Amino acid sequence: MKFSSLTNRVGGDGADAWDIHYAAVERQRKGDDIIILSIGQEMGEATPKLIIDAAVRSLDNNRHHYSEIGGEPDLKQLIADRYTKLLNRPISTANVAVMSGAQNALFATSLCTLEAGDEVVIVEPYYATYPATFSVGGAKVVTVSTLPEHDFLPSIDDIAQKLTGKTRAIVINSPHNPSGMVYPTELLIQLVEICKSEKIWLISDEVYAFFVEPGAFCSPAALPGAFEHCITVSSISKSHRMTGWRVGWVVASEPVIERIFNLSVCMSYGLPMFTQDATCAALTVAAQFETSVRLQINRKRQRVISNLSQIERVVIRGSQVGMFVTVDIRQLPISASDFAWRLLDEYDVAVLPCSAFGPSGNGIFRLNIGESDESLQAACERIRQLAAKL
Numbered sequence: 001m002k003f004s005s006l007t008n009r010v011g012g013d014g015a016d017a018w019d020i021h022y023a024a025v026e027r028q029r030k031g032d033d034i035i036i037l038s039i040g041q042e043m044g045e046a047t048p049k050l051i052i053d054a055a056v057r058s059l060d061n062n063r064h065h066y067s068e069i070g071g072e073p074d075l076k077q078l079i080a081d082r083y084t085k086l087l088n089r090p091i092s093t094a095n096v097a098v099m100s101g102a103q104n105a106l107f108a109t110s111l112c113t114l115e116a117g118d119e120v121v122i123v124e125p126y127y128a129t130y131p132a133t134f135s136v137g138g139a140k141v142v143t144v145s146t147l148p149e150h151d152f153l154p155s156i157d158d159i160a161q162k163l164t165g166k167t168r169a170i171v172i173n174s175p176h177n178p179s180g181m182v183y184p185t186e187l188l189i190q191l192v193e194i195c196k197s198e199k200i201w202l203i204s205d206e207v208y209a210f211f212v213e214p215g216a217f218c219s220p221a222a223l224p225g226a227f228e229h230c231i232t233v234s235s236i237s238k239s240h241r242m243t244g245w246r247v248g249w250v251v252a253s254e255p256v257i258e259r260i261f262n263l264s265v266c267m268s269y270g271l272p273m274f275t276q277d278a279t280c281a282a283l284t285v286a287a288q289f290e291t292s293v294r295l296q297i298n299r300k301r302q303r304v305i306s307n308l309s310q311i312e313r314v315v316i317r318g319s320q321v322g323m324f325v326t327v328d329i330r331q332l333p334i335s336a337s338d339f340a341w342r343l344l345d346e347y348d349v350a351v352l353p354c355s356a357f358g359p360s361g362n363g364i365f366r367l368n369i370g371e372s373d374e375s376l377q378a379a380c381e382r383i384r385q386l387a388a389k390l
Helices: 005-009 019-029 048-061 073-087 101-113 132-134 156-160 186-197 256-268 273-284 286-308 336-347 373-389
Strands: 096-098 117-122 140-144 169-172 202-206 231-237 248-253 315-317 324-328 364-368
Touching: 005 048, 019 202, 019 336, 048 101, 048 273, 073 096, 073 132, 073 248, 073 273, 096 101, 101 202, 101 231, 101 248, 101 256, 132 140, 132 169, 140 169, 140 373, 156 186, 156 315, 231 324, 248 256, 273 286, 336 373
Parallel strands: 117 140, 117 169, 169 202, 202 231
Antiparallel strands: 096 248, 231 248, 315 324, 324 364
16 A cells, blocks of 8 residues: 655654653553653643633633634734734734644644745754654755754854755744754844845744743844744743643744644644633733743753763753753763663663754753753763763
8 A cells, every 4th residue: 555755754763763752651651760851841840720720611611612723812812912022013813823832833834835846944953853844745854064062053154055046944943952052143133134035934943932031032033024034933832831732823924824724724623722721821921930930940950960061071062941951972982872772771761862853963862851850860860870881
């Protein structure tokens, strides 16, 4: 029997990157005491009660029927208000599409902007699903390599050299997963100028933006003349401990939102009303709760960096903000993938090797810092023990 070529494009290294995580989850399910640091969430934390209560009230009020396909009006207004402040320009509900998480938002954006024969530029190391997400419609993914020594920050010249007459979009992720690097404003200005000149899209994944101190983050869509070229994607997952609620969004010009709406009719036909009502409650207290999460994660980051920095031949790269600390083990006589599997098999700790994030991730692994202080301390000690063996 024959399968579509799409199924091949969405498989491969990006999908295989999660094998170690799935193995760790399976062992934990069977009762093994595994410290899982391979996925970006606060494992021991619950969604705030006021958000859960909002979902329960919504269900009690029979808010469990078909919803508006592009998002419930109240939620779209709250997102529009949020981006009016962030971008310092009027954003209306016509500029907002509510999606099933940022991953779904990126997938829909790809299908609406890229097709066979097009090229799309992404920067290494990239989030593991990016190659599949941006090639799903048949476009060719063109990668820009970066150096750990530069904290994986690309140069504008390296990006510009990858552009051809077939380029239709540049994808950026800032704050960056896995490195925690934040794109400086000057680089964003240069990227916007390129996109304006070449008449191409700048797709900006900003899931971790709330981790940056208020006023210190620049979204490229906020720059002069940029909005018509920018497609901004984010979600509620990390900022409000709502990874499993699957609510994200796209903010863009009306023509983009109209096409995403048409795609959503065929793909999801709207999200549950009660999850959207819960997200409304989350965004109503956004600043207060985001500050709490940011401070807690920042404290854990500094503690993990302090512990890992004491290990010989191990170097911390980037790790400015976000859910991860990025660890360079190229001085050890082992690949990051083999190190990660040995760490799981021998020490019951799951981290994610970055080799599936593009060649720039070779010799690097990332670990989630959302676990308890006790688990993070134990994980750092076990990483030290394995490194000492090698």
